[in-house]
Amino acid sequence: RRLIGDYEWQDPKSPEEIVYVSFKDRDGNVKRVAGKVGDNVMYLAHRYKIDIEGACEASCACSTCHVFVKDEFLNKLPDASDEENDMLDQAPCLKLNSRLAERCITKAYKGLGHFAKKAMNTSGGMFHFPYLNHFRLKNYQLASESYRKGLLVAPQESNEFALLHGNLSAALFHQFKWAACVWHTCLALKYLRDNNTAIDKRLNQRLKQVLEELHKGDLVELNKCFEWISNYQGDESKPNEHEERYGSVNVPIPKYGRRDLKAFSSQLIMKESPEQGRYVISEGNFTAGDVLASEPAGGWLGSKYSKLPTEELAVASCILLPFQRHNRCFTCHSQLESIGYICPDCNDAAFCGPPSTCFAKHFNGGQFEIPQWHKDECRFIFLLNSIGLGHLCYRLGTLRERKILRTDGDVSLDNLFDSFKYFPSHFEYALTGWLCGLLMEKIGLPNVGEWCFGMLRRLQCNAHALTEISIETPESDNLSGIIQERIGVGLFPAVSLINHACEPNIVYQFLNGFIVIRCIKDLKPGDEILACYGPHYLRHPDTELRRKILYEQYFFKCSCGHCSQKDKKINIISSETMEEWKKLVKQIRAKKTPISRYKSLFDRLKVLSSLQSSQNFEPSYGEMADETARRLLNDAHAVASFRESQKIVIYLINESSEYVRERFGVNSTEYAWELTKMLIVVKAFGLPSSEKAKRSVRRIISLNYGEREAERLLSGEKLRDIFE
Numbered sequence: 001r002r003l004i005g006d007y008e009w010q011d012p013k014s015p016e017e018i019v020y021v022s023f024k025d026r027d028g029n030v031k032r033v034a035g036k037v038g039d040n041v042m043y044l045a046h047r048y049k050i051d052i053e054g055a056c057e058a059s060c061a062c063s064t065c066h067v068f069v070k071d072e073f074l075n076k077l078p079d080a081s082d083e084e085n086d087m088l089d090q091a092p093c094l095k096l097n098s099r100l101a102e103r104c105i106t107k108a109y110k111g112l113g114h115f116a117k118k119a120m121n122t123s124g125g126m127f128h129f130p131y132l133n134h135f136r137l138k139n140y141q142l143a144s145e146s147y148r149k150g151l152l153v154a155p156q157e158s159n160e161f162a163l164l165h166g167n168l169s170a171a172l173f174h175q176f177k178w179a180a181c182v183w184h185t186c187l188a189l190k191y192l193r194d195n196n197t198a199i200d201k202r203l204n205q206r207l208k209q210v211l212e213e214l215h216k217g218d219l220v221e222l223n224k225c226f227e228w229i230s231n232y233q234g235d236e237s238k239p240n241e242h243e244e245r246y247g248s249v250n251v252p253i254p255k256y257g258r259r260d261l262k263a264f265s266s267q268l269i270m271k272e273s274p275e276q277g278r279y280v281i282s283e284g285n286f287t288a289g290d291v292l293a294s295e296p297a298g299g300w301l302g303s304k305y306s307k308l309p310t311e312e313l314a315v316a317s318c319i320l321l322p323f324q325r326h327n328r329c330f331t332c333h334s335q336l337e338s339i340g341y342i343c344p345d346c347n348d349a350a351f352c353g354p355p356s357t358c359f360a361k362h363f364n365g366g367q368f369e370i371p372q373w374h375k376d377e378c379r380f381i382f383l384l385n386s387i388g389l390g391h392l393c394y395r396l397g398t399l400r401e402r403k404i405l406r407t408d409g410d411v412s413l414d415n416l417f418d419s420f421k422y423f424p425s426h427f428e429y430a431l432t433g434w435l436c437g438l439l440m441e442k443i444g445l446p447n448v449g450e451w452c453f454g455m456l457r458r459l460q461c462n463a464h465a466l467t468e469i470s471i472e473t474p475e476s477d478n479l480s481g482i483i484q485e486r487i488g489v490g491l492f493p494a495v496s497l498i499n500h501a502c503e504p505n506i507v508y509q510f511l512n513g514f515i516v517i518r519c520i521k522d523l524k525p526g527d528e529i530l531a532c533y534g535p536h537y538l539r540h541p542d543t544e545l546r547r548k549i550l551y552e553q554y555f556f557k558c559s560c561g562h563c564s565q566k567d568k569k570i571n572i573i574s575s576e577t578m579e580e581w582k583k584l585v586k587q588i589r590a591k592k593t594p595i596s597r598y599k600s601l602f603d604r605l606k607v608l609s610s611l612q613s614s615q616n617f618e619p620s621y622g623e624m625a626d627e628t629a630r631r632l633l634n635d636a637h638a639v640a641s642f643r644e645s646q647k648i649v650i651y652l653i654n655e656s657s658e659y660v661r662e663r664f665g666v667n668s669t670e671y672a673w674e675l676t677k678m679l680i681v682v683k684a685f686g687l688p689s690s691e692k693a694k695r696s697v698r699r700i701i702s703l704n705y706g707e708r709e710a711e712r713l714l715s716g717e718k719l720r721d722i723f724e
Helices: 041-047 082-088 123-136 140-153 159-174 178-191 197-213 222-230 310-316 357-362 372-378 389-401 427-442 449-462 543-554 575-589 595-609 621-638 642-664 669-684 691-705 707-714
Strands: 018-024 030-036 066-068 098-100 243-246 249-252 268-273 277-282 291-296 318-320 339-342 350-352 464-472 481-490 506-511 514-519
Touching (some): 140 339, 159 197, 249 506, 249 514, 291 310, 310 389, 318 389, 339 357, 350 357, 372 389, 389 427, 389 481, 427 449, 449 543, 464 707, 506 691, 514 691, 575 595, 575 621, 595 642, 621 642
Antiparallel strands (some): 066 098, 339 350
16 A cells, blocks of 8 residues: 555445556566556556666656657647656756656657657766656655765766756755755756756746745845845754753753763762772662753863864764765754755765855855864865774864864863773774874874874774664655664763663763763662663673673673573473474465465464563564565555455554564653554554554653654654644
């Protein structure tokens, strides 16, 4: 069943409305699929993942190709609709007589010449076809990402560069991001070199429409419009009484206020012992969801005497992962809506465009001011990308030597535990430190290779992976899910004092270079604050494997409650039972298995899954329920018994949710994601949603990430209709 889009499946009113279409590939293989009278054939091909090869040798459907129409026939066609014009915007080599193939071939006209798309030999062009697919499916967010990638690698100020800006503006238009759309439309008109009246007309028409939405219809002249949008910042969320404002970032204040060690609540204290080293305990009572600490990367001490504002230094003291650099601003780490500037000397740095405080701060006199820390690494970026934590080490070193970041002090970057004596080899660290020092010397800074060598060891044991919660919709089933996405790496000196446990009582949240810590359990005086460095006992039930992972990364043997207790004696599952499990899984996955048998097959799987054992079934019961539900969602419209399929899908979604709840708990983010999936499916089927499930999702996200983050996620474009 298709969950979104113009071609949503409706049950046929009679058997006569069901049609079957056969597709034959170049090897003669035939695939027969079910459709409905009135369905678009190209849509059916896409829906069933059938590759269609055009005469142009590009793997795209004719509905996205355009043709050149002779004047004698062009006048006979109806005027192009807005939707057709939007699609034409995405095609290369347009002419005034270009029309979309699927829209104009409505009669047997002679004289239509098929336009064979030329092979894309420019680097930006490789993102064209993915965009067409995303745009066609109305996934405008993925379409925007594709064109931002293209802008990073396209020749600047070229005609292709202009078209990419124009295409991005079309995607932003459909997301109602008016200011960003104005910016990219202006840039497209500015850089468009070909005197293409058709494209120019569409861009100006779009610009006029969007300016009306922003109540700026009087800005008819392009230069005035460009000047206005360059300084436009839009509305920003104001801090509440429990937050501090740093630039455009609202940072939560720890409960009970801050203490001398500014990162922590005044009811947290640092202690030290030979066995545990430095660690943090509670002196007060905290309730699950309370904020315990907040700290910028590099630490509060690091920014005390800095030339940069705290919020800028916090971001400068982190690095973005390479695959995030087309999605996030290099200067503030915010998700890019529009691209304000691209570094002309490398293809790794994109910066915010309007509406953005960040852009307005760096765009002065018509020129964009690139931060010094990017200038220091720009010429070496290809090399820094290949040395992992060495890149962060180099960044911190340049900030230190330019007197921008202070690294000394009791709780600072220079005073963190480095496990020097436990490293099996120091050669790679020494070599990377030497390289960082050499690169710093190349840009006129002191060669501090020895400091870099020490910092690399401290980073190995103390660096944090920066993550962000986002909404993802797989192309395979349109089921939006909430995922934790890794975006970068940073070092937070005070937070690094918190010890590990395989069952933590806190969670991390990252906000534009800041870390925020919340407790996920009630705390009382004397309780130690415990984080999970990676292997959680619920996700990694094998104790020895957990301890091995921790020792190899952090050089300590975990002695938390779950690692120190002896494993309970659990029965070993017999080979016969394992074989039965495999057969059941095979039967469920078999296409010939009738839906009517699924319930009994899953009942048996559930019985086997309940057996206590030191072994794990692969795949698990929950994974099988989720996998089967997703498959049925994709195939539901291809079977006659749609109602039966709908019933079993809801049953399996509930089973998957229950499995996750029992395994991870009612306050786990995993359970929130399962409930979200259930709410999406129920709404798609036209059934009433559970208000209790909605409240549970909001409660869990607020507990782990705060009410502001819960509101951002649940009121966003992809989940707004579910949680309205």
